[in-house]
Amino acid sequence: APQYPTINREAPNILVTGTPGVGKSTLCKKLAEVTALRWLEISKIAKDNNCLQEYDPEFDTHVLDEDKLMDGLEEVMSIGGNIVDYHSSEFFPERWFDVVFVLTADTSSLYDRLNLRGYSGKKLESNIECEIFKICLDEAKQFYRTQIVHSLESINEAQLEENVQKICQWIQMWLNN
Numbered sequence: 515a516p517q518y519p520t521i522n523r524e525a526p527n528i529l530v531t532g533t534p535g536v537g538k539s540t541l542c543k544k545l546a547e548v549t550a551l552r553w554l555e556i557s558k559i560a561k562d563n564n565c566l567q568e569y570d571p572e573f574d575t576h577v578l579d580e581d582k583l584m585d586g587l588e589e590v591m592s593i594g595g596n597i598v599d600y601h602s603s604e605f606f607p608e609r610w611f612d613v614v615f616v617l618t619a620d621t622s623s624l625y626d627r628l629n630l631r632g633y634s635g636k637k638l639e640s641n642i643e644c645e646i647f648k649i650c651l652d653e654a655k656q657f658y659r660t661q662i663v664h665s666l667e668s669i670n671e672a673q674l675e676e677n678v679q680k681i682c683q684w685i686q687m688w689l690n691n
């Protein structure tokens with residue numbers, strides 16, 4: 515793999531991860547509105563840039579061309595000031611992120627949200643299991659320094675607002691240092 519120089523970012527890169535339906539895009543959209551950070555919705559970027567590989571009918575999803583996607587994101591990530599939104603965290607270079615927020619929700623709320631989104635069968639089940647077994651939190655803790663990984667519950671509107679506040683405070687702290 516090519517070696518990229520380590521540069522000092524002028525604004526932080528934030529990873530927002532968690533099981534589909536926990537509220538990542540809702541939170542990221544708000545954060546992008548109240549901060550000057552760029553919201554990078556990885557699923558959408560992958561789709562728009564032909565980074566989707568074969569379709570997996572069992573889970574009704576596509577396999578990502580991770581290398582192509584990472585190469586395409588390298589430049590914008592080196593600049594800094596990004597909020598990256600994706601349900602998986604293990605294939606990003608660790609050096610990209612200054613902090614990782616893992617959103618969580620209770621299974622009953624998550625079930626309702628995914629059902630409303632039209633998920634059913636194996637796709638719905640596997641996402642609920644993913645939340646029950648805290649797969650996204652474990653993945654983040656495994657691949658990033660545990661001190662930079664924070665879990666945030668996102669069950670209701672009040673928590674959504676609290677999370678926006680917490681992340682804004684974190685950004686301010688980062689900028690002050």
Ligand code: DAT
Pocket residue numbers: 532533534535536537538539540541627668669670671673674
């Ligand atoms: P994700 O991007 O993680 O897949 P989303 O932002 O699309 O999730 O949210 C899924 C649904 O849940 C959507 O209908 C909005 C709703 N939602 C998100 N965060 C919420 C919160 N804190 N309280 C109540 N509903 C929320």
